[in-house]
Amino acid sequence: MLWTWGSGPPHAWRGRSGRLLAARAGLILWPLGVWKPSFGSGAATPCQSAERRLNAIVNPLLLYVGLAVGAVGVLMALPRRKVNPQIIGAVIAAAALGGVILHLGLRAADAGQMPNINFYLFAGIAILAGLRVVTHQRPVYSALFFILTVLSSAAMYVMLGAEFLAFALIIIYAGAILITYLFVIMLATQAPSEEEVEALSPYDAEARDPVMATAMGFLLLAGLTGMLAQGVGSLDPAGSAGEQQAIVAHLPGKVMRDLNARGVFDGLEKPAEEKLHEHWDVSAGTVTLRVTDRAALEQSMANERVAELVSDGGGEEVVVHLPSNLKASNIDGVGWALIAGHPMSLELAGVVLLMAMLGAVVLARKQVELGEAAKARAVQFLHAEEED
Amino acid sequence: MLINLLASHAAPQLHAAIEGGLGAITLYHYLFVAMVMFALGVIGFLARRNLIIMFLSTELMFQGAGLALIAFSRYHFNHTGEVFVIFVLTVAAAEAALALALVVLLFRQRESLDAQEWSSLQG
């Protein structure tokens, strides 16, 4: 199924193939029409453009081989009772996935869009830590690895310019949720000593149907990757400075503070925050202010930063250009989008949280009354455990 | 400190994003990482028997989804994605609170965290 995407006409297979590997892969996969190294062909059909986009990112052969190897690695890394090649598996998986990411990076370098080196660092940490979360035999370690994942995710958030959420993530996840997890883990398990592997709970020491799970997960990954390759690239990058301006237009206080910090208001009438709109031409990005003290204005205009902004025509009023770097910050944008665009959702989130809190309180306080049958079952189960 | 360092390194990238959005290829990098995290979460949920680890795996899936949302948000220069991450965090927090309370209850009943212990829904 995965390969059906590229079932284009065979004649579409044209073009330069400088690399032996790619050509070979193309030959191998040609009957399936998966990969056709057709860089730069002009009028591309949707099918061709999808292939080209995937090619632009990563060699598909390498991608899927990497995924397959990664799957084997994850499979080996999952806990087993007898032979436990966890470390080898983890290494293989990390190598495979890292190879894919590395390849992605090389391609990006070709296109001149290579991500920051920090991305590779934190992506690697996140994936490796995530692998350990799902493969580690001891829940406490899993949770700790998860904290590592969260931290590296937060780093990636910062790289993506989402500082607010990066901090929110750390506070909520690492600070709150994971602590709860740790509490519960400690409450629900007796931590064995480092050496006593046998003391592990059977359900921790052994994965259930790991082949199935790994196959499912990696098939999903392959499907998603395929979708990514042919779907996302067709979206044009949207969003512009205009949207920023639109948000700033709602934030007169921010404008006032910025202008004030630059000393623009010396010698000019300082309007009240709520009156700013009367003077503000949002589309032009200018504020028209009345001159109160010509001398003070002259003096302040001696300052280069102010002169850059204020165009003085010598009349009663001057036009102040808003500074070009006066943009809505990430926090401004999130806050605005949240409050102006989704206020009801915010309320609902609050209700959900409240209900969850109440639910947790109610559930945790509940004294479990075992019926006779349940007690008998529990005793039987415990006996069975002991016999094991 | 680390954050400042990261931010400074990210500065030219950010600038480019402000002018023309996140580059498509860079977006793919983030999305790939997000998908890997999600897939790992799925594998963990399917393979592990410990209820707590299963829930941790779902948190891993949340992480993948969150990262993808942030990347898209950046790509489109639109804050809606970030708002959704807030809700993801909300739901994750609520889910964690409830799920862990349930786990505690279940553990009290069977003295075990094995998910296979609870199969009374068998048809």
Add this chain to the structure above:
Amino acid sequence: MTLLDAIPTLSTLASGGAEHFAYHVAEAGPKWMALVPGLPLLGAVICLAMLLFKRDMGGRSRVPAYLVTALLGISFVVTLIGFLQWNHGQPWVVHAFEWINVAWGSGAGQSLQANASFYMDGLSWLWMLFVTGLGAAICLYASEYMANDKGYARFFSAFALFVVSMSCLVMGDNLVMLYLGWEGVGLCSYLLIGYFYTKPSAVAAAKKAFIVNRIGDLGLALGLYLTFTTFGTVQYDELFAMVSAGVDGSGHSLAGTWQATWIPLLLMIGAFGKSAQFPLYVWLPDAMEGPTPVSALIHAATMVTAGVYLIARMYPLFLMDEALTALHVVAYVGTFTAFLAATIGMAQFDIKRIMAYSTLSQLGYMFAGLGVLTTNGAAYHVFTHAFFKATLFLACGAVMHGFAGQLDLRKLSGLWNMKGWRIVSVAMLVGCLNLSGIPVITAGFWSKDMIIAEAFTTPNQVIAGSSLIGWVLLITAGMTAYYTFRVFFRVFVGPVEFEPGDEAHGHGDDDDHGHGGDDHGHAGHDAHGHGDGHFHPHAPGWAINFVLAALAIGSTVAILPNFMGDHGWVGGLLHDSTAFYQSGFGHHEAPAGEHALANSKMEVVPVAAHSAPAHGAPSHDSAPDAHAAGEVHANSFLGMNAHAVMYYVSTLFGLAGLAFAAYLHGPVGAWSFGIGNRTKAAVSRADGWKRAIGPIGRWAEHKWYVDEFYDLILRTPLRVIAHIFHAFDKLIIDGALVDGAGLLPRLLGRTLRPMQSGVLHGYATGMAAGIGIIVLIVLVMTLS
């Protein structure tokens, strides 16, 4: 009454305008008239309560009988007092309480007012007097007759409820009350026919009665609805005021409208159902499965005359139609029923069944009377018939009671000479004489004669073929005399012989059949053995004898009203009622004879059409316009004055029938009761005659196979259709659709159930696979 105050113009119109029937402005009557239905209702409720709270001592308590008898007696007395206080001429309207009063607009016909009010005019009084009087008497009879039956309280509860319903029917001042009573008596009839509910034939008969009555009731309901939509009211006052003015509810003339034809036709169907006229008569003979007092009161004297009452009450509506279509049908159907029932009655052996057919026959007479425009004759016949038919039934009941359910006239003989049976025999004789129309000394003679004479005098132009009706009725009278005295001669005259029936009914203690008809082993205890020595009949007690004697006397005394006043007491009553129709009062002493009749006939129809001006006083007072319209002549009997001649002619036919019965079934020396023996010759004579008429006798014995015919054309197809539907329901609806619909998910569930491992991971894997499938689908779809 306020209602009447609201329509003064109508009342003046009525008094001045209409002469073909009397419209009288009603006056408020005394409230205590509400006791007439109220007391029996109380009795019914008390009996029911005793039944429900198990205070009837397992059906042995005699309280219900005496209570209901007493209450019915008081009810009768109240009726009588009311009647005596009643000022002849103006009807009473007794308002009990408001029942239905709804309005959905202010226009004509946009409100419905039907109060629990009673409208007492001559017609109502006549019916109420014999309903409560006979009710009380028969109740007393039943107190002995039913003494040994379980469910004593049940019987008297239904019995009292019947009187309540009948009162509603007769006394109601609007059509809704009439309908309430109509259905009420139908219900009580059903309950009482099916009184012996362990007997399949009784249950079947009850169902038959109820279902056949449905057909009639549908007609009545449609008729009432059409009346309401036409006139916008169901109250008699307003209704008859409009009819007398010849207008409908919105003031339009009724002449020639389809409503004028169809209202009477629909009401007539209702009357046919309740009064068991052809073709809806089949339920009445089967209704004899009920206890005999019930047969006497409900299925002979009162309820079955409700149809006559309905037509008499609605007579102005029947006269609306210029062509008198409905009255034609009434006349023909009544005549045919009279004749048909008489032929069947001649061939039956069950004496109670013979009486049932004679009831049918007499009801046919009444309908024929209504049809030939003599409400007086019809009502008088209802009155006399109520007495003598009740007498006959009660006498039959006494026989049945005493002979363990034996009703076959071939197996009973010589009761006249049996000890303790003399009163029964005399009462039976009186009843038989009345039914046969033996001249002068019997009331039945006078009333039947009035109808037959009127049939001959009514012009053929008004009721086509009225002479033929008269002839058929005359022949039927002869046949009636024959089958009546066939019973009498067979059962009461001749040597004392009997075979007991197979029921233990009425033999001392029901729980101990010490000398029951089905137990012949106790001959030794027999102190006064009769007949075969194993069985001794149970002679009637004081209550039965008393009631029989009273009714026999009543039957005879019922002659007297015929000679009270100008047109008889009944005629006087009817003059003050809506059933008044002037031509019916020509009768034997009308001075202007057929001329007055012819004139009035000619006038009647145009009045309805409003083409004639208002007339003067009713012509039975005087006949000033007697010669105004001479071209239409009344029919006469072979050129003679029908009224004058009819005495002799009908006497002739009656005596001929009687003589024939005596010839075939009577003892030698027919008139010496108990002296002669029924000879073998007499029996063989009957057999010879039976052979001579060939299969006709057998057909008549089988009731002309009407039941079988209905079975063939109605019940069989219905049953076949029902079976087809049943099969369809079982196979298609139940089998394919319902079970099939259930089977599919069940199979699906059985297939998919193993997936429900109960293990969390299984479900999670399913979810992940689902996500994977969705991803692939999206992938494929967006690619192509």
